[in-house]
Amino acid sequence: MKSFVIFCEGIHDVYFLYRILKKMGFKSFNKKIKDMPSPLNKYFPLLMKDYNYEEYNILNINPLLPFMIKKDDQLILLYAIKGDTRDDNINSIVNAFIDFPSSEEDLGFTKGSNNITETAFIFFYDADDKGINYRITELKRKLSETFRDIENIEHGKFLESENHHNIGCYIFADNTEKGKLEDITLPLMTLENEPLFEDIKIFLEKHDELIPTPQKKHFQKATIGIAGQLTHPGSSNAVILRRSNMITEEKINDSPECNSIIGFFSTFLV
Template sequence: MDNTNALMVFCEGAHDVAFLYQILKHGLGAKRVKGEDRGGLKFSEYPSPLNNFFKTKMENHAAKDLSQDMAKKFFLPDLILEKNGWFIFIFNSGGKTKYENIKLFIKEFSILHNVAGTFAGDAKSIITDVKYLFFYDADEKNIGDVGVWMHDKFSTIEDIEWQLEPWSFSDGNRYAIQSNKAIYIWGGEDEKGTLEDIIYPIYSNCKADLIKLSEEFVDSAFCWDVEGKEPQRVSKIKANKLKALICIAGQGERPGRPLSAIINDNVLGDKDIMTEEPVFKSLVGFLSTFVGFDD
């Protein structure tokens, strides 16, 4: 039985998942994992212990008398990619405040990972090395403040001492690495803001005329007044404006589609321009260093 590695990536939302797909695909050459029937990967095709982990959780939930909305509460990866012996599982947590799902996953997975070789079943490979990566928006806070918040939430997971050391950010860096864990903060040049502050300049360089027209429409059609508003509200309004103008710019290629689809399909990006953008190259370098894809 082969050994493999796993990178567990936890994002706030679908936009993060879509943008990371572009980073991993164009910047690192990662490939989406297909199942034996070329469709989605079946649970039985996951490396141990995930081959039994998700299947058992689904079976346990199915045995209960659940309401219809429980179908949305299974914490499954939105995207699975592979690169040089690493499975990359990307999860959409549904927002910064939805960290309990992540903690439950880490706890349950850690228990099973310790016995992955013993109860591998029909798995073709076993996960040996595991790394955890978190992406969060800075919003109105400083990068260091987000690190403090995350340390507070993840220092312990029930009785497991999981993240005891505080995150340490160097000047000018929006990420911190600690052993097999890392955190990356989305934001603008002032170290505040959201993912949109990163992707908007990239798309502006790729589709300058289209983005300019979209911005003119958004400014004339809607009100984005932030005068006198609290920092949290200001951050949200600015992010919403960027989401609106990117989404509008993408409608010519993807009419009626949401922002996540526009990012995922890369309708506003140009591979040659994107991969030379400093923020894009920085992200690729960070991922390569943390994971060690080329080791």
């Protein structure tokens, strides 16, 4: 079985990519940990045993385990790493997978068992106001010691490696090569709901003095949150992106940005 470890900045990225991958035929992978493919059935219990309770309790939400989806012999693990600066999180996960024994004999399973024998690592980041090229440069700098082929990485490209640790990356951006995930999701939600989103814009502008200055840059997130409360009261933006009927399969099909992401996935997923 092939596994693809996808790193995202936040849980909202995870759920949006799930919407994309669901369209491609992937479904939630819900198994007891003891019944998961090796070596996950060994790795996850060890991870739970050594976890930092203070960091992972309900008051400080930071998912310890990935959201998993599967199609045929392809297993995707979607991690939310809480921003683009959590190098420690990324490196610990990457190193754990790289250190996994790859042969069935080493794993202690008989030949033909449904185990993970190959792992690829995919990175999704926002371009923000720094741009795609900056993000790519930072990715190379952070992972140069782990992946010898990282110097050849490009936005929207997947690199195959002889050591079976293939890598790829995709940067969320608008046509200026800057921007973030909301530059994709907000237009999807706004389409066919323009009057609602115009009212939300007026509301936020009217009460601008109540918004703390550091939060004013998150106008798009606020807009998505307000719109989502109509159908999913009390839900976070992540839940809204996963369940909102304002993002439909038809809209995804017609979106150049979504089709670009699907095209990227299609270079390594069957």
